[in-house]
Amino acid sequence: MSKNIFQKIIYRIYPLKRLGFFSQRLLTNPLHRDVISKLACKRLPKSDLSVGPYEKDAKLLQTNGYVMLDDLVPHNEIEQMVDWFSTKLTNDRYNESEGFFDPLYPPASCHTASFSTEDILRSPHALKWANDDRVLRIVEAELGVKATLSNISTWWSIPGHDTPQAAESFHRDVDDLRFIKLFVYLTDVDDESGPHAFIPKSQKHMGYRTIRRYSDEEIKNEFGDTGIKYFTGTKGTAFLENTFGLHKGQIPKKKRRLLFQAQYSLHPIGLSDYSPTRLSDGTKEGLDQYTNRLYIK
Numbered sequence: 001m002s003k004n005i006f007q008k009i010i011y012r013i014y015p016l017k018r019l020g021f022f023s024q025r026l027l028t029n030p031l032h033r034d035v036i037s038k039l040a041c042k043r044l045p046k047s048d049l050s051v052g053p054y055e056k057d058a059k060l061l062q063t064n065g066y067v068m069l070d071d072l073v074p075h076n077e078i079e080q081m082v083d084w085f086s087t088k089l090t091n092d093r094y095n096e097s098e099g100f101f102d103p104l105y106p107p108a109s110c111h112t113a114s115f116s117t118e119d120i121l122r123s124p125h126a127l128k129w130a131n132d133d134r135v136l137r138i139v140e141a142e143l144g145v146k147a148t149l150s151n152i153s154t155w156w157s158i159p160g161h162d163t164p165q166a167a168e169s170f171h172r173d174v175d176d177l178r179f180i181k182l183f184v185y186l187t188d189v190d191d192e193s194g195p196h197a198f199i200p201k202s203q204k205h206m207g208y209r210t211i212r213r214y215s216d217e218e219i220k221n222e223f224g225d226t227g228i229k230y231f232t233g234t235k236g237t238a239f240l241e242n243t244f245g246l247h248k249g250q251i252p253k254k255k256r257r258l259l260f261q262a263q264y265s266l267h268p269i270g271l272s273d274y275s276p277t278r279l280s281d282g283t284k285e286g287l288d289q290y291t292n293r294l295y296i297k
């Protein structure tokens with residue numbers, strides 16, 4: 001039996017990537033995660049970007065768990081992205097049996113309507129935003145190695161629900177030993193459109209380490225009303241966040257919210273299956289091959 005076939009059989013029976021994913025989920029003490037991720041970083045490609053003029057932003061991200069990125073994307077690019085997605089269908093990742101639907105007319109049960117990875121990759125600016133020089137410099141300063149783009153998503157959050165679903169309650173993401181998410185609002189987001197919520201500095205907090213959803217009461221009892229940061233802002237509002245910290249995407253009270261998100265980590269996310277897309281050379285130009293390897297051929 002050739003080594004290749006043998007490897008394939010072993011990988012089918014014993015999916016190492018999932019083992020890695022579930023092992024890191026056992027490590028919920030931020031200090032332990034830090035020690036182990038330092039070891040993991042030793043065998044990963046080094047960043048070839050310096051933090052340069054963004055040292056202060058990198059420090060803010062490290063200390064507070066988030067940093068605002070003013071003027072990250074020009075207004076006309078937001079409009080072009082909104083136009084692009086206005087012609088595309090979505091699905092409900094928590095209820096795939098609904099199939100694909102126009103996000104203007106979602107099924108009554110749908111809280112979040114997600115665009116396909118293919119539509120996101122082929123959109124006019126997703127890859128450009130995800131590979132923005134400022135973003136990668138800050139992210140790589142935090143990761144300590146070259147970033148792996150491990151998730152790229154765009155979804156509508158839809159109002160009209162009384163009880164939160166999944167990520168609409170406070171939780172920690174425990175996706176890899178180190179990771180950071182980029183958020184870009186494609187619609188204006190006020191109190192009625194489900195602003196993203198985060199507990200500053202909670203990425204280092206020793207409590208709330210059981211992997212589960214936490215109620216608003218539990219979080220408010222610990223951190224108070226003023227301990228929660230709500231990210232309201234006009235379209236184009238952008239920030240980086242360490243979502244190992246406690247966070248949620250709230251149920252919009254009245255208005256819909258369109259969000260673009262990219263995730264950067266040390267490794268591929270072990271639960272995800274990636275099938276890199278072949279894009280035209282023009283689109284790939286200037287993009288780091290390693291960083292984008294899970295999405296682009």
Ligand SMILES: O=C(O)CCC(=O)C(=O)O
Binds near residue numbers: 181259
């Ligand atoms: O919808 C949001 O604002 C946050 C979603 C979330 O919890 C996440 O991306 O980890």
